[in-house]
Amino acid sequence: MRKTRNPSRTGKTQAKGSSAIGALPLCLGLISAATLPTAQAESPSATSESRNYNIAAQPLYSALSALAEQSGVQFVYNSELVRGIQSLGVSGQYSLEGALKHLLSGSGISYRFNDGNTVTLQKTTTLEPQSATTMPAVTVLGLAPGNTSDPYDKSYTVGNSTTATKTDTPIMETPASIQVITRTVMQDQQAYRLQDALKNVSGVQSYHPFGGDFENYVMRGFLQTMANYRNGIRIPFTKFDLANVERVEVLKGASAMLYGFSDPGGMISTTIKQPSATPYYSLEQRFGSYDFYRTEASATGPLSKEHGLNYRMDFSYLDAGSFRDNMGNDRIFFAPSLSWDVTPDTKLSLSYEHLEDNNAYDFGIPAIGNRLAQVPISRTYGGSPGMKNNTHNNLIDFRLDHRFSDRVKLNAGAVSSQYDKYWRSIYLSRVDETPGSTFGNVRRNAWFGPEKSESLTAWVNGTFEFETFGIKHKTLVGGEYYNNRMNYQVTDIRIGTINIFDPNVPTITAAQIGQFENAPYAYNIATEYTSKAFYLQDQLTLWNKLHVTGGFRYNWIDRYQYLSWNDDPYKQATRTDDLASPRVGIVYQPVDWLSLFGSFSESFGPAADYADGGNTLYQPFTATQFEGGLKTQFYDGKFTASMAYFDLERTQFFQDPTSDNIFKSVPVKGKSKGVEVDMQGQIYAGLSMIGSYAYTDATITSDVTTPANVGNRLPFAPVHQGNLWLKYDFSEGWLNGFSLGGGVYTAGRRYGDAANSYYDHAYARLDLMAAYRRKLGDTTLTTRVNINNVNDADYFAMRSRRSNLPAEPMTVMGSIKLEY
Template structure:
């Protein structure tokens, strides 16, 4: 089956990669991508473009040509295999440039439009008689064997038809287009296809495929994770911009990138274990439409719509639209979630060098508060995992609006400026009666009635340039950022109510109106802001060495506390810090790289003690070394990493009052991580990981020294396999499954209780049937087939049981 390569500047980097096995024929690019087949002279009126493309593999040279000329290139998958381009430097029209690149190859170019070109093999020389044999029916002779495939190279991660598990590029590590193999950091990618195969709809469903990442229970349904042993807080990143206190919907997420280790050099205040960055879908000029309906256990229903395509005939204005609606009960008592998510977007490219992007996201979620199950003795209490201790009938509501506007301009082929602003506003209505602490088998409970308002704004600017000095190539990034987030609870009613028995709960009626009439006794405010300047330079030292260096200076201000002096007054803390990073990558072969790095990070103080005492800013230092590989022309990637990470001024949840924190001095995390992803054969795809992480409190004044950090297992890992049948009889059928395992995890910093290790089995089956230009996919997932019981932990009071055996089916229509 031929695979058509589609190289387009808007995808930033689309490296054409030949598929496995033998491929025949050179046709149908126009059919696959709806490109006009009428040949158009491209030279007439074309302007010269400055090119700088060294001699290299033809596939990579075509990527550079596309990026520098903004011309689409279409060709059959194996056409460029084993060929090398001629070098090209200087000002040429796109047609002359392409002829020069192909001069020493058996390939020729045919322009089918002003900005579209098709590559094909040169016709063999005519026989001596001067005539070329032509079939009586050339159309029939060609069409007999033509099969059009929508296969997409791994280097085009934004394409909705991309079925690859591997990714060769990730912007999170350096905020530039540097390939993962050249970056001296550990960055892992969970592509859209993995999330689709696992029917993921929450962020936790995606990151379970990454080494060293564990979910931590966060009451209220907000995403929270442990990365390399350290709590990342209720913070994620969206296209490199910090967001806090959100529950991410994956409807418009193209991929999830996890950057391991301290990231302050580019992202400011970031927890040192690493950060999770979701990369959203962008409008595309190629039409694509999808409608999916999921249904499953516990009254689970989810509808999702995905549409993108051109608005104008020239494709310069394109749109995207994502929608999801979730209506689901739960294996937990009294739990029901209703969620609506919308994300319209526009992309406008008035000229080739300038692009504007606008996205609006709206989320409205209605769900009860869930305090989880308390610990009893040194384990989570042995009660049914469905049992709730919060009051039935109470529901929180969260409404979130985000506006993201950014634009970029290419001054020339080497210099680019990007500027953007992201504004986010969240309004939360709190109607909670939650578990606060446990004494014996009695659970004390409190009301929390009121409102919480969170407003966030980020403004950033980045200048990225490439140049040479004395034979050394530079890829430079200069940036500035302003970030502000303010959270206010203008008046909450926090009052004790009756206790409830852990083993024999009896719910008494609660007069909601009476509580609402009480005087607000809690007015909380938290305001964080910082300004920063940062720089980075990646130096190409010959063909094999890449030196990365950079730093960031932050000026940070934090104001937090309660307006009521009877609790404690509001204080303001100010600090500044310089965070450096240095790394070196050595590539002894195209498929192998070895790297090492040293990095420091900075964080402002986190929370307060129960007495109102603010904590000192947190800092961290990490040493890391690793090996990366990229095989089968980028369709399979792997990495092995060793790291040693130390964090100072560490704080963690106060075991005696979970609404506050305690300082524990210094902690260390060190270990080894292993990740693989991609295709092993034509039909077999894999994503897997393993982590061995030792954590410990190394300095403390309250008896915690030597204790393991909470929620972080010593051993953890997973493997997910999928086989796409290639035979005609079974073609379209996919079968797969995965195992997810973790060692013992402690539930608090005192290691007073734990959850033993577990192994969970998931299974998957799907059938994809072509209906003309439309495909219909029927899919079934069985999660936790063995009905294994384990918990995502938080404290002795709050521990969330994992979902038992769950069945999810879906129908997906794509056009």
């Protein structure tokens, strides 16, 4: 996205203190202080006084940059909108609106003046006349769905997405369920983790594998692998810091046709903020309960206006304690990026990300009988103050975009990511549940050692738009190469028995840590996964109402595994597979505000799961999905809603309940069907909402290891799940600038394993928010306070009988943010 005077920034920081209530008065005081009378500078507007403009004829994008510099406004638009368009310029005395009209004359582009000194540009929509003698053509200049790249935009909706098709396609014309969490939603809720954003999406539950060191989710009843997507590129073994994230897109269901090896429940992709030609800067400090501190800063603007060279820098620092004993997380993240408009039709982009994360391994709380153990949620069973896993993630992303013409476009790129971790972790074996003196006893184990992963993705896409016999085509032809190598060596040492009900849990000493770090490795594992793929997709439009999407992908996959368990002889396994993945979908849009859709799609996996003690790699298991539903949009696209029915079947892997090896897995086949409803946007002037409901009927249909599990519910996913968040922005009177919001998040009973041997009860959680925003000259000051889990709901992220993570109790988060 290009702007002529703004990128965006979300920020995160939180209130100090180990008590949520203790932080509340401070946060409210910050909001009150911000309301003190302050001189405000008047922003330019459409009706500003006439002034002299002198902008020569030139490419429209550079003419808009000149107008922004001379007028002081900020233009927000997609770079594709102006690519290849010449402007006649403007010279003489004009109002701002008059000058803008001259620059846009004949371009087919309309404009909208917003709050925050910004002007949004968009393609003019023309309604065809009903006949030659009745109604003339009408140009519609109404409000469009939000532009998420505008830092001052308050919208909860977007109109287009690329995740479902790899082309810029209106969501109303996409034959798939896709939800987009905008930056505005994340700001209002002070999200800084993926899980904070995804709580707004139907049918998604957090999983927190391996002590919370990875981000894993359950979607449509099925557990994802440890990989999410960045700008549509698979990034394994990583956490995403939201400091440079523009929005989060969730594509439901199987998606192998475009992305190859993927999870059938859906995929999660972050869209990253891009450099802007318009200077924009922000600084935010957050502070919160349990000694939570987070700082965010961002800067963007031109390095050379003459040569179209722009930069961006995003930064965050996190230092957080926890309500859990000996737990905590500190993190440094920075992400510089450059973009170069080589010509009006060619753009080069280069970005880098570095994340250093130190996180205490939290194995959670085990189950006893059919419930979670009745122990304080603050209690942990391993570790010591300062004992943390250390992770370094580095990523380099290069991209080329070129437009040969309005109908032929090319984009290509390469993404390299490196993951380097050192584990310092304590985990539990199975708890003794035999009545008697040993009831509650459990052995602790130390898991120490290095783990590394390297991934490379190279891709090229060509998009061709043409017509045949009145049928419009948007054809995508592409290819992708993906390689991932992972290896780790760890020691696995038994360190004695404790009782989970004894509050005096022995601390791991410095001498023990030194012993674990120098012990010989028990496990040595190396894996490699290589995929080469070709894909073809055609999006057809008939009569401007019927949209048909069809395509296929052909994959050549090579897998290799080399491992040793506890001094066993090394075991090697290799496997080569060829797989074809089809997809077809249809959308019928009888009126602008309603779409009916249906689709069939497939996915395949796993990547490196093995059988026979490591001697054999499992064959890739396929998943199939049928989906149908409807989508609606109202108020010029400012409010959207969707409802989908899905029927999904796949094989996935769960931890072997008969083994102490936490990495040993067994295959279980399941079937999931249900209904999902999602709504978001503005429902009244100043009143925005985002809400969802999911009914998920997910059951086990085959389990060769434990046939008695057939008919049980798939673990982790509730039958019923829902949420509703409302926010009101005051714009008049003495409350002008204030915002109030709140939301309820609820889920039914969730089982923790395939045997349905234990469960967590249903819960409902209440979150509240208050904010105040004020202009201070050219600077915008925002203060905000969020109280999460106001009612102190007690619930868990389910993982296994031995490991379940309690949710955070009531917490308070406050923030102060400056933008200019």
